[in-house]
Amino acid sequence: MNNQELLKIAVKAADDKRAEEIIALNMKGISLIADYFIICHGNSDKQVQAIAKEMKEKAEEHGYDVRRVEGFDEARWVLIDLGDVVAHVFHREERSYYNLERLWGDAPHEDVLSELNS
Template sequence: MESTDLLQIAATACDDKQGKDIVALDMKNVSLIADYFLICHGNNERQVQSIAREIKDKVEENGVDVKKMEGFDQSRWILVDLDDVVCHIFHKEERSYYNLERLWGDAAKVPDENLFVKSEE
């Protein structure tokens, strides 16, 4: 599966669970860590966990294994490693503190129209 397809599946999963301020950074020319960082936040611990679970479920339905999931118990910053896509699901307060968008400011933002799975109408 292409990393762009994986990104769209994960972003759509975030959106399905009302993840807030969903942003994807194109990391291909900036870092060797991953092709994309997907960043969003939830308003409380339960929502943060729900978003992470939905990402895990949706990518596994599409035959992709989650490499690692960290921070689930505390639910302040859950990292879901999908290899080419790394998802950062923050609690609202933690997101503004860590501000990954600024930290990785050299990375291009993926346009919203390329971020979500297109519904077949």
Template sequence: MESNEIVQKIAVACDDKRAEDIIALDMKDVSLVADYFVICHGNNERQVQSIAREIKDKMDEMDIDVKRMEGFEQARWILVDIGDIVCHVFHKEERNYYNLERLWGDAEKLPLEIELKG
């Protein structure tokens, strides 16, 4: 499965747990860290954990290895490392503070299929 297809599956997993403001950034031309970032947020710690857990479960279902998950216990900013794709699941307050979209403003936004569902 191609990385951009996996990004779409991750976005759907986030949407299934009512994550807000889900975006995907194509990082290939701006960073060596990953090909894609998926960024979203939840409104409380329980929701943030639920979103991250859903991403991991969907990757497990597709036999895609989650290399590591950091920040799960605190649930303020959970990083889910899937190799070429890094998911940032924020608590709303932390997302506003760190503002990764502005930090990586040179990265192109990847259109997400969930936007078509309305």
């Protein structure tokens, strides 16, 4: 399996839990941390936790190693480290505050969601 497949699994898991404004950024050549970043948000603590839990479980079901999950209990900004894919699941207010899309504005967007829905 490859990074693109893991990206699709994680994005679909977020979409299945009704994550909002899901963005996948191609970080190759921009970040040494990961090849892809996923950014999305939920509207409540419970939804943020549900999105993060689903992403973790689906990755594990497909044989991927989940290295670390940070911020789950607080449910304001949950970071799921899947190795070459890192997911940022925000609570709505935190997403607009940190505005990671602007921080990594030079990163190209991957159109994974439309592929999954077609």
